[in-house]
Amino acid sequence: MKQINPYQWEPGSGDWAVEAHGLVKTFGDNRAVDGVELKVRTGSIYGVLGPNGAGKTTTIRMLATLLRPDAGSARIFGYDVRKEAQIVRQLIGVTGQYASVDESLSATENLIIFSRLLGLGRAEAKRKAGQLLEEFGLTEAAKRPLKQFSGGMRRRLDLAASLIAQPPLIFLDEPTTGLDPRTRSQMWDTIRRLVSTGSTVLLTTQYLEEADQLADRIAVIDHGRVVAEGTADELKASVGTSSLHLRVGDPANIEQARQMVERVLQAPSMVSPEAGAITAPMANADLVTDLLIELRASGIGLAEMSVQKPTLDEVFLTITGHAAKAETSHPSREPHSKQKEEASV
Template sequence: MIRVENLVKRFGRTTALDRVGFTAAAGTVVGVLGPNGAGKTTVVRILATLVRPDDGLVQVGGLDVTREPARVRALLGLTGQYASVDGDLTGTENLVLFGRLLGLSRPVARDRAAELLERFELGTAATRPAATYSGGMRRRLDLAASLVGRPRVLCLDEPTTGLDPHVRRELWQVVRELVAEGVTVLLTTQYLEEADRLADRVTVFDAGRVVADDSPAELKRRIGARTVQVRPAIAEDLDATARVLAKLTGVTPTRDAGTGLLTAPAADPMVLSTLVRELDRAGLAVAELALRLPSLDEVFLALTGKPALPTAHEGGAR
């Protein structure tokens, strides 16, 4: 549903996008990650026909965004970094306005507005001005507005930035439901957890270029650094547990003084089952035991050489 090849966009002497390429299959989520200024929002604006590319091929639903922009817009919904709803209008009036702009008759627009307000749990606030909504309610209304035209492709540009974790998870569920209905979603985000939870593929941008494009699991495997983690149930068993782990991995495990968690690299995935047997043989009980791939935070740092993006409880510049 989305096809981008050799995309170039310049702003004066600055090359915002330098031969960028990626695809998104129908009914999937592609997560676009990157530091500030990497070109994520520029890609979204080009897909939404708000900015013309300087070179390359950009298609939505098989339609070229420069040659058939009106037909592309009919396929696509967009939620930007900032809520686009009118605070002076009620929830219903906002959605009816979008419906009318999309060519719906007034009765059809009102029916669609009522349907979406209920879906996003805004029915009880439908007659209130949007200016009285909380940040999460405004974000849900904004997302509802992007769905008035029943788009086949939805571009979400950092849709949950600044929202509390509860509201963020509510929007994640909405995205999952849309994808289940066959909608293709392009999601730019500053939250690596968000990409990990939602994205079928992750495209990592850095300095206007794509530096990685694969599933979250495959990106983690590519970086490597699989580790085994164990925390003894009894604090006094920490040294004995560390000796067992060191013997199996050949590496002295690192220790978290605060939690008592021991961590060591695990080249062999069978180390976990072997560790269970050895700890049992030594009479050492554990409170936590896991074999983990690197997080997307670690993948991002390895690929870009920059610190990880904000976590779900932090703010952060767009």
């Protein structure tokens, strides 16, 4: 079997980290994944956005060789996930794969064990463990046994363990679920650092803000299918234009300002006389400059001006007809049991 050192391996420039075509996975009568298409460019952060039960985790497990696809194909850095699974496994890291750590050992001891298993020397393993514990805010709990850890702390330790080797491709399956806002922000910084130092990240999330903040490109997945794909700005533009919000300094000028807005922007407007505010769609940003010149020439002063883009919430709701974050999962659609995973590999 071909051996690859993930510490030294470098993909060629312009390579695709992930190429998936027509991936299908069925559990009984349920098609958890129904023809998923994905292309993830090397050196990027790619977000897969969707609610629980949409097929995100099942897709990740097929790409990571943990589940065998029923149909379709997938390649990781050009290697086939079915025919060259052992090579693929040397090039990826998956959060959650270290769930069966020793509960009686400390966080430091667990990370040292994982580091040694990955081929690090004793001193380097100890150094790496300390570095990761500090990065994930676990230094004070480093000597405590894992059975005393909270769910959020375990989540951080799982991610730390998956990053020991910093593989070329890292799958993060809802990495910030259950974390407080401060720790979530720290996790985002870590993810950005991983990419800046050479890794590619594919993350699944049901947090719209997370996809917006992190992902270079986003696939919106619902009921096992990719229903939209693009940058955050492209997805927002697909469901509507930005809106221009103006608040005039003197409410007595609001009617004159409204007429000017509609004439210059060539669009209808909404007016709030009490607030002296005007809102209008902004299909052509160049016209805003013309509007400001005309307002100034007419002696109409502005107290406030802002441009608001459609949110990813609006994107998801428009595309799928429901919100991105679901309250309950659908285990029949996306089983999480280890037995089912192992039986399918």
